[in-house]
Amino acid sequence: MDAREMKIKAATAALEHVEDGMRLGIGTGSTAEEFVRLLAEKVAGGLKVQGVPTSERTARRCVELGVPLKSLDELPELDLTIDGADEVDGNLALIKGGGGALLREKIVAGASTRMIVIADESKVVETLGAFALPIEINPFGSVATRIAIEKLASRLGLTGELKLRRAGEEVFTTDGGHHIFDASFGRIPDAEALAGALNSIPGVVEHGLFIHMASLAIIAGPAGARTLKANNTGANLS
Numbered sequence: 001m002d003a004r005e006m007k008i009k010a011a012t013a014a015l016e017h018v019e020d021g022m023r024l025g026i027g028t029g030s031t032a033e034e035f036v037r038l039l040a041e042k043v044a045g046g047l048k049v050q051g052v053p054t055s056e057r058t059a060r061r062c063v064e065l066g067v068p069l070k071s072l073d074e075l076p077e078l079d080l081t082i083d084g085a086d087e088v089d090g091n092l093a094l095i096k097g098g099g100g101a102l103l104r105e106k107i108v109a110g111a112s113t114r115m116i117v118i119a120d121e122s123k124v125v126e127t128l129g130a131f132a133l134p135i136e137i138n139p140f141g142s143v144a145t146r147i148a149i150e151k152l153a154s155r156l157g158l159t160g161e162l163k164l165r166r167a168g169e170e171v172f173t174t175d176g177g178h179h180i181f182d183a184s185f186g187r188i189p190d191a192e193a194l195a196g197a198l199n200s201i202p203g204v205v206e207h208g209l210f211i212h213m214a215s216l217a218i219i220a221g222p223a224g225a226r227t228l229k230a231n232n233t234g235a236n237l238s
């Protein structure tokens with residue numbers, strides 16, 4: 001099974017959690033896009049859902065494929081969000097934001113009763129941090145914000161490069177008009193402490209640590225899909 005087939009496998013299993021009439025948060029990224037494609041087929045077949053997209057990219061894809069959309073202001077309470085991740089640990093703590101959608105993803109997941117993560121086995125780690133942590137910042141005072149992040153991380157025993165994300169020649173700009181530092185801290189033993197600390201820096205808009213947000217991860221590997229719940233419990237799906 002190649003990488004795309006694994007994403008499809010996870011997205012297919014996630015679709016089983018979608019029920020008629022649901023208000024659905026719809027994630028961003030290549031795995032979430034497989035979910036959108038499969039969801040659109042179900043919608044064409046009569047399934048009634050209302051989706052809230054986590055990015056302009058996902059919104060465009062939903063419109064192209066005919067998935068009905070609402071804004072989060074129109075639909076501020078959601079039943080379920082299905083989204084991808086860059087890393088997942090055994091307690092379902094996540095790193096997200098590789099596609100730059102972390103802020104809207106976190107707002108949408110926070111407005112949802114449940115969040116299900118879909119990913120392939122390559123995303124599962126023992127300790128978060130091999131993937132550089134996206135930190136969304138306000139462009140104003142970004143040098144001061146960088147220094148504040150570095151000082152604070154160092155107090156937690158973390159050091160590493162903070163790379164300003166670029167899109168070709170330009171600085172990458174998020175849907176919210178912000179910039180992103182990708183922080184290569186390496187292993188993050190206490191993600192909760194880092195998350196809290198980053199939230200205390202005024203120039204930090206949001207960070208890609210999603211802790212205690214997901215209730216289930218559907219992980220697809222060459223042999224099939226399995227579920228992962230907090231504290232390493234879960235089951236094989238096929």
Ligand SMILES: O=C[C@H](O)[C@H](O)[C@H](O)COP(=O)(O)O
Nearest residue numbers: 029030031097098099100101
């Ligand atoms: O900002 C992007 C998101 O957090 C994505 O869900 C994450 O980067 C995973 O994307 P993919 O499914 O393409 O690996």
